[in-house]
Amino acid sequence: MKKIVLGIASISIIIVAIAQKKKPAPKKIDTPMASIERGHAVYIKECMSCHQEDGGGVPHLNPPLYENQDINNDKKKIISIVLKGMSDRVPIEGEYYSNSMASHAYLTNQEIADVLSYVRSSFGNHASIITPDEVKAVRGVKKK
Amino acid sequence: MIKSLIILLVFVHLTCFTKANNYKDTTNPNKSINAGLKLPTGFSAIIVAENIGRARHLTVNKQGNVYVKSSKLMSGKGIFYLKNVNDGSGKMQITNSFGNYGGTGIVIKDNYLYASSDEAVYRYQLDQNGEVISPDAPEKIVTDLINRRQHETKSIAVDGNDNLYVNIGAYANACQEKDRSKGSMGRNPCPILDSAGGIWMFKQNKLNQSYPEGVRYATGLRNVVGLDWNKQTNSLFVMQHGRDQLYQNWPQYFDSASGAELPAECMYDLHKGSNCGWPYIYYNHLIHKKILAPEYGGDGKIEESKEYQDPSIAFPGHMAPNGLLFYTGDQFPKKYRNGAFIAFHGSWNRSPLPQAGYFVVFVPFKNGKPTGEWEVFADGFSGKEVVTSTRSAEHRPCGLAQAPDGSLYVSDDSKGFIYKITYSNH
Numbered sequence: 001m002k003k004i005v006l007g008i009a010s011i012s013i014i015i016v017a018i019a020q021k022k023k024p025a026p027k028k029i030d031t032p033m034a035s036i037e038r039g040h041a042v043y044i045k046e047c048m049s050c051h052q053e054d055g056g057g058v059p060h061l062n063p064p065l066y067e068n069q070d071i072n073n074d075k076k077k078i079i080s081i082v083l084k085g086m087s088d089r090v091p092i093e094g095e096y097y098s099n100s101m102a103s104h105a106y107l108t109n110q111e112i113a114d115v116l117s118y119v120r121s122s123f124g125n126h127a128s129i130i131t132p133d134e135v136k137a138v139r140g141v142k143k144k
Numbered sequence: 145m146i147k148s149l150i151i152l153l154v155f156v157h158l159t160c161f162t163k164a165n166n167y168k169d170t171t172n173p174n175k176s177i178n179a180g181l182k183l184p185t186g187f188s189a190i191i192v193a194e195n196i197g198r199a200r201h202l203t204v205n206k207q208g209n210v211y212v213k214s215s216k217l218m219s220g221k222g223i224f225y226l227k228n229v230n231d232g233s234g235k236m237q238i239t240n241s242f243g244n245y246g247g248t249g250i251v252i253k254d255n256y257l258y259a260s261s262d263e264a265v266y267r268y269q270l271d272q273n274g275e276v277i278s279p280d281a282p283e284k285i286v287t288d289l290i291n292r293r294q295h296e297t298k299s300i301a302v303d304g305n306d307n308l309y310v311n312i313g314a315y316a317n318a319c320q321e322k323d324r325s326k327g328s329m330g331r332n333p334c335p336i337l338d339s340a341g342g343i344w345m346f347k348q349n350k351l352n353q354s355y356p357e358g359v360r361y362a363t364g365l366r367n368v369v370g371l372d373w374n375k376q377t378n379s380l381f382v383m384q385h386g387r388d389q390l391y392q393n394w395p396q397y398f399d400s401a402s403g404a405e406l407p408a409e410c411m412y413d414l415h416k417g418s419n420c421g422w423p424y425i426y427y428n429h430l431i432h433k434k435i436l437a438p439e440y441g442g443d444g445k446i447e448e449s450k451e452y453q454d455p456s457i458a459f460p461g462h463m464a465p466n467g468l469l470f471y472t473g474d475q476f477p478k479k480y481r482n483g484a485f486i487a488f489h490g491s492w493n494r495s496p497l498p499q500a501g502y503f504v505v506f507v508p509f510k511n512g513k514p515t516g517e518w519e520v521f522a523d524g525f526s527g528k529e530v531v532t533s534t535r536s537a538e539h540r541p542c543g544l545a546q547a548p549d550g551s552l553y554v555s556d557d558s559k560g561f562i563y564k565i566t567y568s569n570h
Contacts, residue, residue: 049392049495056535058492059558060215064535087323089293098294099317102325 032117032129039118042111046104047119055123063097066123075116075130079138082112109135179563182523186477186567189522192236192553193562196224199555200248201299201467201543202562203257205274208547210236212555212562213243213250213259215297222246223259225275226562234564242279248369249300249310253348258308260298262291265310265346286310286346288354290339294323295367301380303373306348309380310358313367314341318387318439319423326393330439334423337363341422343371343382343414362418364452369489370468370544376482377512380414381456383465383486387426388493390438397444404494405430409465410455411484411507411514421452429458457514462491463501467544467554470509475550476567483508485521487541487554492534502526502537504544504554522565525556 043051051057055065070077070092085103089096104112109132117129179189197214204210210226218224223243226236249260257268257276266282285308289298295313302308317324319334319341334341339355342363346353361380370383391403398406407426412418421427425434425448434452436442459465467487471480483506490502504522508515527538543555547564554563 044496049389049493052492052533052535053495054533054536056533058534061492085322085325096293098296100294100323102322102328106326 032121035114035117035129036121037118038111039114039116040122042107042115043118046107047115050099050101055119057097058099060095061097061099062101063092063095064123065119066125068093071120072125072127075134076138078116078119079112079130079135082107082116083135083139105139109133109139179561180524180527181563181565183565184521186569187522187565188568189563189565190234191561192234192564193226193238194560196226196238196555196560196562197222198246198557199543199560199562200297200557201250202545202553202555203250203252204545204547204553205252205270206548207274208549209274210545210553210562211250211252211257211259213247213543214560215246215248215557217244217246220244222261223250223279236562240276240279242276243282248297251300251302253302256348258285258300258302258348260286260300260310262296262298263287263289265298265300265308267348284352285348285350286353286358289344290315295340295385297369299369299371301371301373302348303380304375304378308346308348309361309371309373310344310346311365311368311371311382312340312342312344313385314365314422316423317366317389318393318437320393320439324389324393326395328393328439330423330437332440336423341365341367343368343380345416359416361416362412362414362420364418364420364422364424365412366422369464369466369542370486372468372470372484374413374470374512375472376470376509377413381468381470381484382412382414383468384410384412384420384422385464386410386461387423387437388462390426390444394438394444397438397442400496402444404461404497406461407435408455408458408461409463409488410458411465411468411486412453413456413513414453418453419451420455421448421450424448424450425452427455427458429460432458457507457516457518459486459488459505459518460500462493464489464491466542466557467504469544469546469552471546471552473546473550476552477569479508480506484514485544485552487544489540489542489557490526490531490534490537495532499531499534499537502531502540504541522554522563 050062057064087100112135113132120127179191198216202212212224221241225240229235245261247261255270265286268276292315294315299311320328322328344358345361367385368382386407391398408429436446436448466489486505488501491499506521507518525539539556540558542557545553552565
């Protein structure tokens with residue numbers, strides 16, 4: 001346990017260090033860690049009420065964000081779900097979930113990239129980050 | 145400054161670390177005492193059965209044996225008949241399983257067992273031992289009810305005549321143009337109310353009834369899971385699941401704390417023609433007022449003056465009342481007689497505050513009305529001091545039933561536990 005605390009403390013120090021360093025040049029230099037941290041804030045505001053603090057969702061109502069293959073494997077699909085919402089009644093890992101998810105297209109490409117990067121690196125997920133350009137590409141596919 | 149930031153960050157990381165692992169913690173050191181439940185003095189509880197599917201509602205026959213309705217099929221069956229093992233432990237075991245449909249509602253009236261899927265109601269004749277005669281050949285009493293996979297469960301109740309009451313939940317949160325979407329306005333009039341969002345009345349003994357044969361007994365009810373016929377008032381009482389997401393969808397009018405607390409979970413004493421106001425209003429239990437819903441022009445303050453029914457009693461928001469039972473037994477102390485027990489399944493829509501519910505409440509009644517007070521009767525189902533995430537709750541109380549000897553059964557639809565609560569004054 002002590003080791004874990006030390007480990008987390010040192011990670012935190014690095015984060016602080018990065019955050020400190022970042023201050024003079026806030027615009028250009030971005031890191032995966034910074035994106036994930038920002039994503040956590042977006043998650044709390046936009047996602048947590050349904051998907052819960054631990055990403056576990058709500059049994060039979062809102063799907064979990066772990067043990068959910070799409071989260072890790074299908075970037076385009078999860079970007080699209082955030083943009084368009086989801087009301088299809090399809091089983092996710094064998095379970096049905098009742099609540100509709102609203103479109104979150106009002107979030108910026110950066111915010112969507114950040115929050116999905118956070119989700120893909122949290123709750124036991126270990127997938128790569130998502131960039132604003134990847135979100136833009138999916139958003140742009142929209143036909144008029 | 146940096147020092148305090150580091151301390152803060154370490155703390156945040158540590159909290160994340162512990163919380164993320166909460167759901168894996170299934171140890172409950174006190175389970176041997178009263179099945180892990182906290183009860184008033186004189187009461188005790190045992191777990192009579194485990195893993196009975198997703199045990200929703202349950203009912204007890206005259207012989208004291210239990211029928212449980214599961215929303216999930218086990219080996220293709222959704223109704224389980226439990227009898228005492230008779231080894232002195234009080235444990236029960238499944239001696240029969242039938243019904244090839246998942247569902248929630250189950251109730252016995254005279255010599256029939258009624259059970260619901262998410263679209264229909266069936267009944268099974270019972271023999272003199274209270275056992276189903278033809279488990280594979282039920283009569284279909286009600287058919288083709290709407291199921292759009294939101295509030296789809298069909299809870300049922302029976303009166304002393306030959307009426308059967310079925311909840312048909314609204315397939316939406318607040319009848320918005322876009323369900324659960326920020327700022328989306330309400331459809332007016334709400335078209336859902338034609339076929340859902342209320343209680344429909346059918347006959348107990350007529351086959352293949354649907355909307356044309358039924359009566360919309362009460363409307364303006366978003367979703368009801370717990371309901372019971374009150375023999376004192378001779379009326380149907382229901383517990384409404386109030387709407388979600390006041391704060392998430394209307395942050396200009398609500399903060400996260402008021403969105404967690406509001407709207408109230410309401411009990412209604414229904415009569416034919418009752419209109420409880422969903423989706424146009426919600427009830428604020430803190431100021432005892434019906435408030436215009438933001439989807440219909442409300443701002444969290446404007447009152448709705450139309451004649452929607454007032455609740456009999458109201459509880460804090462989102463606790464999800466899934467079971468309602470009027471206690472008519474004589475085993476429990478006198479104060480419980482003709483009062484109501486309510487099983488609160490437990491909330492998910494109260495973050496960032498801790499979740500609430502996950503307990504059974506007692507509501508004293510006097511002259512057929514709640515006295516206005518309520519108390520937690522059985523707590524500790526979640527196995528957690530604080531539930532921050534719904535999935536981390538070990539057990540979630542859902543159904544209630546009274547045994548012929550006055551004991552109270554509580555079902556858990558998370559792990560299929562069946563609890564039996566008894567009272568002894570010595």
